[in-house]
Amino acid sequence: MTNETTAYEKPLPRPEDPDLTAPFWEATKRHELVIPHCAYCDRFFWYPREACPRCLQPGWSWTPVSGRARLHTYTVVMQPAHPAFAEDVPYAFAMIQLHEGVRMMSNIVECDIPDGLEVNMPLEVVFDDVDHEWTLVKFKPA
């Protein structure tokens, strides 16, 4: 999925706390999905933050997950906030429910938009190497 011929003009991830989330982005470059898991609560959480949002304790760990997911809900974008997405219209801006319970925002790829989309459809993770530095986590129909 890498596009080597033209520069990637869409927004790349800009972390507020790069040190905190570096392990996530290093994992995606290896095409692995890791999610914060709190041992005290025995629960995953998302988004990453210094303390577990349930028990407020630090010391959670990046834990590999299955990459299996469901489409919790989605909206088909006709009017993107950023002009670089205009070439993709219509595309799915989607809320993903990972098998492990957490939800994250992403896109649905390798899918007929909008007719192939259905709330609750099973998905699996794909890794989109958008440039040499960044690999985005996306999802396709399973």
Add this chain to the structure above:
Amino acid sequence: MSIRGKTAIVGFYETPTRREFPDRSTFGLLAEVARGAIRDAGLRKQDIDGLITPDTINSLTIAEALGMQPRYTASMTTHGASGATSIATAAQAITAGVVDYVMCIFGESRPRSSSRMNSLAEASGALPPRNRASEWEAPYGPVIAMNGWYGLMKQRHMFEYGTTQEQFAKLVVDQRFNASKNINAVWYDQPVTIDDVLNSRFTNEPMHLLESVMPCSGAHAVIVTSAERARAMPNPPVYILGTGGPATRHDIIWTDDNITTTPVVDSAPTAFQMAQVNPGDIQFAQFYDCYTVLAMACLEDAGIVPKGDIGPFYQDTDTTFAGEFPINTDGGQIGAGQSGGLGGGFRHVVEATRQIMRRGEDRQVEEVDLCLVNG
């Protein structure tokens, strides 16, 4: 100590809500409604010793611009709920004996949304701030404004409860009818049909353009005081019987356990308990309506209808000012426009006040003893 019935709204004023007021400043609009509300309450400016404002401008800055020296000020930080929250805050301060007469004031004169978008685009040479959104949302192409988030919520509501596009459109039709009778509304005299809504373009499927608010300019103010003082004042007192928070979960809806359920499931029971009334006692409602789906989900969560039944409710119920259960009788934000400076969420307070004082003119609701307002 409960605040039940201890305070009342005793005066109000608002400007028309318009796309723009090219020759007016924000402070000019705020001065107009401050003067109007104080006069409506039969007071003088020096009587006002409390000032509650949006957080878009510091409350002390507004006090200074209006030439006021209040001994109590607060800036509301609860986004769209700030207008309703200001009334609860005023009631608490008055009941605690901190202050006698509070003015709650919201509004803004802002450029048309199209030119604002252009200036945002021009400013986009500078990258937006680094935050959760810049890392976890922006790479996936969010929709312009808040349309995307409410599109996600609407899609899920349709999936979970079978709510139809026609049922969402009915809210717009009823509110645009109300707005058509409100000379201050941006959509005055411009009612729409279900087909008009369904034929309006998707900003993002399943969200139609006509289901979302028009960003506008305008200002609104009310005066709140103790029930005791209110009884000696010119207007019929509009008593505050109960209030409830919280205002939570704003920035990133994807962390919610259930995106079709709103914080109103917590705030409404608190307000009902304080007021000692039940949802079934409510005669009419003014509900924050940036998008159809939000007002509808909040009405469910307040217990006006069981969860999931809001679609059939709208389909079968005339919610215009003349109907069985009037909702957003000035047109709401969808019909009357969303004033800046958090004024959009304050219009619901002002309209409830107007109706209860029986000053609704062409759109007066018949039974106005008990109104539920949601921010």
